[in-house]
Amino acid sequence: MNFEIQILGSSSALPTINRFPTAQILTANEQPYLIDCGEGTQIQMRRFNAKFGKIKHIFISHLHGDHYFGLFGLLSTYNLLGRTEPVNIFADKELENILMSENSPIKYEELSYKLNFFHLPDDTQIIFENKTLTVTAFPLKHRIKTRGFLFKEKKRQVNVIKEKISEYNLSIQQILDLKAGKEIEISGKKFLNTDLTNPAPPQRSFAFCSDTAFNEDIIETIKNVNLLYHEATFSKSDVSNAEKTFHSTAEDAAIMAKKSNAKKLVIGHFSTRYNNPTILLNEAKEIFQNTFLANDGEIFKIEF
Numbered sequence: 652m653n654f655e656i657q658i659l660g661s662s663s664a665l666p667t668i669n670r671f672p673t674a675q676i677l678t679a680n681e682q683p684y685l686i687d688c689g690e691g692t693q694i695q696m697r698r699f700n701a702k703f704g705k706i707k708h709i710f711i712s713h714l715h716g717d718h719y720f721g722l723f724g725l726l727s728t729y730n731l732l733g734r735t736e737p738v739n740i741f742a743d744k745e746l747e748n749i750l751m752s753e754n755s756p757i758k759y760e761e762l763s764y765k766l767n768f769f770h771l772p773d774d775t776q777i778i779f780e781n782k783t784l785t786v787t788a789f790p791l792k793h794r795i796k797t798r799g800f801l802f803k804e805k806k807r808q809v810n811v812i813k814e815k816i817s818e819y820n821l822s823i824q825q826i827l828d829l830k831a832g833k834e835i836e837i838s839g840k841k842f843l844n845t846d847l848t849n850p851a852p853p854q855r856s857f858a859f860c861s862d863t864a865f866n867e868d869i870i871e872t873i874k875n876v877n878l879l880y881h882e883a884t885f886s887k888s889d890v891s892n893a894e895k896t897f898h899s900t901a902e903d904a905a906i907m908a909k910k911s912n913a914k915k916l917v918i919g920h921f922s923t924r925y926n927n928p929t930i931l932l933n934e935a936k937e938i939f940q941n942t943f944l945a946n947d948g949e950i951f952k953i954e955f
């Protein structure tokens with residue numbers, strides 16, 4: 652079962668030719684989830700062959716333009732394509748006001764599909780779940796209300812060993828019992844569940860933290876995450892800018908990865924003042940070696 656993110660935009664406020672503003676797609680069990688939607692997100696989805704039409708759920712961290720201006724174009728395009736499947740948007744309630752206002756370029760009554768809004772809570776809460784995963788929203792520390800998102804796979808059932816099915820000619824009911832973790836009896840002989848099954852794979856997780864000042868309050872929520880995406884807008888030489896604008900330095904991101912015991916860190920949301928963000932990568936790696944730069948189009952597979 653796949654569990655991976657694709658970077659669609661890795662720049663901070665100002666887009667460049669190579670880096671668009673923030674947007675990412677998490678794909679879990681073949682279902683894509685869009686996280687933030689900066690200007691030009693739909694172009695990036697086409698450029699990088701993302702599963703554009705399959706997106707049902709969109710998560711918006713906050714209402715700075717570089718994280719949601721792309722929604723207007725995307726929602727309009729879905730309408731022009733005659734989409735009928737509803738679109739679910741998880742965002743601050745103000746976004747609903749903006750999109751539904753009289754002067755909004757999105758004419759709700761004329762859309763070919765239904766737009767559903769889910770308002771993000773103030774505290775840490777599960778905001779979405781299905782058979783595959785749960786999504787938890789948690790507060791970040793930024794100039795306006797901003798949420799991070801933790802995507803976590805649900806616990807899966809144990810796998811019945813194929814050879815054992817034929818060896819013991821297991822019935823459907825016996826297979827179901829084994830999958831449910833029960834022990835079974837075959838011709839009067841008791842078997843332990845572990846004799847006939849392989850353990851379920853561990854649950855994988857992905858945390859998305861953009862935009863935010865350094866904030867240790869979230870460590871408990873993102874503890875042991877497999878992949879942490881954390882913004883790293885500034886170098887340590889520009890720490891005063893980071894403090895002023897409630898953003899993080901590459902070092903801040905790396906400390907967060909270390910303290911939360913993340914397995915891997917991807918940094919992004921780079922200020923355009925750095926022609927080459929390798930300087931940020933090197934600063935982060937001094938503290939957390941397993942750090943990677945987000946580059947538009949790049950896919951990071953989330954391993955067990």
Ligand SMILES: [Zn+2]
Nearest residue numbers: 713715793862
């Ligand atoms: Zn922001």
